[in-house]
Amino acid sequence: MxxxxxxxxxxxxxQMLFNELEEIAYTNQVRVIEAFHKHRVREYYFYPSTGYGYGDSxxxxxxxxxxxIFGTEDALVRSQVVSGTHAISxxxxxLxxxxxxxISLTGSPYDTLCRIIGHEEKSPGTLIDKGIKYSEVDLDERGKPDLTAIAAAIKDTSRMVLIQRSRGxxxxxxxxxxxxxxxTKLVKARNPATIVMLDNCYGEFTAVQEPGHYGVDIIAGSLIKNPGGGLIPSGGYIAGNQDLIEQLAFHLTAPGLGKELGASLLDKRIMYQGLFLAPHTVLQALKGAVLLAYVFEEHGYEVFPRWNEKRSDIVQAVKLRDAAEVLRFCQEVQNASPVDSDVTLEYGELPAYRDKIVMxxxxxxxxxSIELSCDAPLRSPHCVFLQGGLSxxxxxxxxxxxxxxxxxANA
Structure with a gap:
């Protein structure tokens, strides 16, 4: 063939699975449009602001x-937030x-977050260096959150729990x-004062609702992933309870100034338009991931998730034989790209990552990474992590x- x-x-x-994904995208698109209508978006909202940014409607x-859209009381959406990791940090x-x-409830977090916490190596400026206590609840044998262990871990002194939605x-x-x-229900039953914090990266618009609709106190993510729709060139968002967003705004600017400051140096048209396109763009990425998972599984490769499993993020992992095969796979992704298609890839050091990475x-x-991209760490098991796809x-x-x-060619 x-x-x-x-x-x-x-x-x-x-085809039937594609139809289901299209219905999710439609539901999310309607929610986005209704939010635009509710807040009466005007053309002049798109203009940049300067200086302090006072009165940036x-x-x-x-x-x-x-x-x-994210089911919360308030939000910060700023180009000054340089990444999803910065938003979570x-x-x-x-707070x-x-x-x-x-307490991390999904085991050890993503590589860059481990550096922020500082539990694996001592560094100045980390949470642990500043006197924050940290612990983890391991995942169960299926790789899922262990609800029994989580219930046992929550104490009267537990200030915050962290959930990482995506697989890393x-x-x-x-x-x-x-x-x-x-x-969330379990944590609040054990200690209503504990803040439930969610790393929402890669998960936005993959379901018909968002974590805020389920009572999560604070969520954070990147604008160059799902909610940017492939248009927003930089930034991050944080959405959650109003009192927590106020504290965050004081941290990002200064106490007493908060959300009132922060000029929008970018043309906000692409921020609005990127959000408008996001449900459709996420659909493209999900359909692409399902197709690739199906074909690779049919050819004997182990894929995560399997093609017919429910998806809660846009990431598709494929287990390969060795580091050389990983590099070869990633090279095909690079050669199929619209930009820098002739670049030769190699494993390299990147800030805050434990191992060498190929991207x-x-x-x-x-x-x-809402655009079609792929990366992999130089470690076992030798998996590539494919994400995105604007079309x-x-x-x-x-x-x-x-x-x-x-x-x-391998057959």
């Missing part, structure tokens, strides 16, 4: 829209004080919304290349 015939056969088999309306440093206890560089499943709801990202926005057609084009140059 040719690569194209394999893809067409797979698409026929996946476009910035303020955008934050109100984010809060509505801001939450931790703004925790010396002597407070932070692990093969464990992402945390679905039903589980997030169960964890395939021929993207319009540097590091944008399903681009995902399909990559898979055709992978079939011709990778799967069928």
């Amino acid at each position: 040719t690569a194209l015939s394999i893809i067409k056969e797979a698409e026929h088999s996946l 476009g910035r303020d309306a955008l934050e109100d829209i984010f809060a509505d 801001a939450c931790l440093f703004a 925790l004080r010396p002597g407070d206890e932070l 560089y692990k093969t464990r499943p992402p945390v679905d919304l039903d589980t997030i709801a169960a964890i 395939a990202a021929g993207t319009f926005v540097q590091g944008s 399903y057609e681009h995902c399909r084009f990559l898979l055709q290349r992978l079939l011709d140059r990778f799967l069928l």
